[in-house]
Amino acid sequence: MLFPGTFLGVWNLLQISGRESIASISPAWLQAHGHAQVFGWVGSFILGIGFYSIPKLHDGAKTSFVAAWMCWTMWTVGAASRWAANVYLWHWRTLLPLSAALELAAFLIFFRAVSGHRTEGSREKRFAAWIWVVISASVGLLFVLVTNLAGCIYVSIRGTTPAFPHVFDQRFLILMAWGFLVPFVLGFSAKWMSVFLGLRPMRTNWLLSAVVINLVGIVFAVCGYISIGSLLFVAGAGLAVAALRMFEPAVNEPKTRGIHSSFPFFIRMAYLWLLAAAGLGVAASRWDTSGGIWGASRHALTVGFVSVMILSVGQRILPAFAGMRALWSTRLMSLALVLLTFGCTLRVSAEVLAYQNYANWAWKLLPPSALLELTALTLFAVNMLGTFVLQPAHAIKEPMVTRIAESTH
Ligand code: HEM
Numbered sequence: 001m002l003f004p005g006t007f008l009g010v011w012n013l014l015q016i017s018g019r020e021s022i023a024s025i026s027p028a029w030l031q032a033h034g035h036a037q038v039f040g041w042v043g044s045f046i047l048g049i050g051f052y053s054i055p056k057l058h059d060g061a062k063t064s065f066v067a068a069w070m071c072w073t074m075w076t077v078g079a080a081s082r083w084a085a086n087v088y089l090w091h092w093r094t095l096l097p098l099s100a101a102l103e104l105a106a107f108l109i110f111f112r113a114v115s116g117h118r119t120e121g122s123r124e125k126r127f128a129a130w131i132w133v134v135i136s137a138s139v140g141l142l143f144v145l146v147t148n149l150a151g152c153i154y155v156s157i158r159g160t161t162p163a164f165p166h167v168f169d170q171r172f173l174i175l176m177a178w179g180f181l182v183p184f185v186l187g188f189s190a191k192w193m194s195v196f197l198g199l200r201p202m203r204t205n206w207l208l209s210a211v212v213i214n215l216v217g218i219v220f221a222v223c224g225y226i227s228i229g230s231l232l233f234v235a236g237a238g239l240a241v242a243a244l245r246m247f248e249p250a251v252n253e254p255k256t257r258g259i260h261s262s263f264p265f266f267i268r269m270a271y272l273w274l275l276a277a278a279g280l281g282v283a284a285s286r287w288d289t290s291g292g293i294w295g296a297s298r299h300a301l302t303v304g305f306v307s308v309m310i311l312s313v314g315q316r317i318l319p320a321f322a323g324m325r326a327l328w329s330t331r332l333m334s335l336a337l338v339l340l341t342f343g344c345t346l347r348v349s350a351e352v353l354a355y356q357n358y359a360n361w362a363w364k365l366l367p368p369s370a371l372l373e374l375t376a377l378t379l380f381a382v383n384m385l386g387t388f389v390l391q392p393a394h395a396i397k398e399p400m401v402t403r404i405a406e407s408t409h
Contacts (some may be wrong), residue, residue, distance in 0.1 A: 273304025292355020
């Protein structure tokens with residue numbers, strides 16, 4: 001699911017830098033890229049981790065497996081048909097609402113399965129702070145999917161192309177980024193990061209306050225008060241970082257056995273990107289005249305924060321989740337992370353300079369930035385494939401298995 005969106009993103013960026021303008025690029029193609037990345041790639045990753053955390057699946061309960069496969073099929077068909085509708089315009093008036101309805105239905109199956117498991121848990125688990133944060137992210141995703149369905153129905157009846165109208169799309173993107181992606185990563189960070197990085201226990205009340213501030217920011221931004229909303233995103237992100245103690249010295253050894261030792265560095269790097277994305281959002285609400293500062297803020301968040309996090313945490317947990325395997329190559333892991341960070345830095349800085357007409361030479365930096373990011377994501381996929389295909393199952397020793405299982409459930 002990673003490749004269709006990434007290739008289209010690279011293609012779009014090559015076209016934009018070739019023409020030195022974003023205006024002549026089809027909004028339907030830009031949105032097809034964003035949708036494929038966020039729903040097709042990140043969304044599938046999150047649904048997969050969510051299903052994995054249901055103990056019943058480990059016990060082999062048939063109903064949970066059926067639900068997981070139904071969810072996966074509907075989600076994948078939904079994301080793929082959105083792609084076909086936006087890129088090939090193939091029966092788009094029918095496919096657009098159908099794809100959105102499939103994604104919503106898939107999510108409802110997921111939500112039912114996961115919430116059933118939660119209520120079976122102990123009282124203590126039910127009220128753990130990280131679960132509240134993940135619930136808020138799930139409700140955010142539900143809102144995103146309902147809004148997406150409404151937008152698709154509207155466009156299929158009234159639109160002349162499958163693209164959402166610009167203002168609607170901008171607010172939809174804010175809801176998606178700050179209402180779904182950010183709280184999901186914060187929730188899973190709250191669960192895992194103090195163990196993985198050896199940090200002191202998080203400040204729970206600060207984290208919950210950060211989530212509330214973020215929610216208020218979304219309400220302001222979606223209602224059109226974008227400057228106030230983006231200031232609140234900065235406050236929420238800053239408070240969340242402080243709550244997780246992300247930049248405080250570790251008190252225990254980080255858990256890097258079997259992965260590259262740069263893991264803690266890149267997790268912290270992802271959080272720096274979160275702060276940069278929030279800061280760029282404030283700058284965009286004041287000075288953006290071209291979509292360039294908004295684009296930079298969006299990619300600081302989606303590539304810098306979310307993708308760096310997936311490349312780090314994914315390579316930490318997926319090999320164990322998929323049959324207790326060891327990661328195929330720790331070198332490939334660090335190379336992918338270095339290239340992604342480098343590509344993202346180039347992209348975010350050059351996008352502001354080029355799109356805003358601050359520096360004409362910056363247009364030339366955009367194609368290499370896209371290729372660096374593409375290479376990084378390809379290396380990640382290759383490393384995962386090598387892990388699943390070439391590494392033997394059940395190779396991880398018992399203590400690590402227990403630790404990972406404990407930190408998941
Ligand atoms: C190889 C890496 C990538 C490249 C080259 C790329 C390129 C682009 C380009 C050219 C745009 C058009 C707007 C702009 O110029 O800023 C865009 C928009 C967008 N991208 Fe990316 N992108 C990449 C990775 C990602 C990832 C990993 C995600 C999400 C996880 C993502 C999410 C989005 C979203 C949500 C939009 C907005 C779409 C809309 O206007 O509705 N991108 N990207």
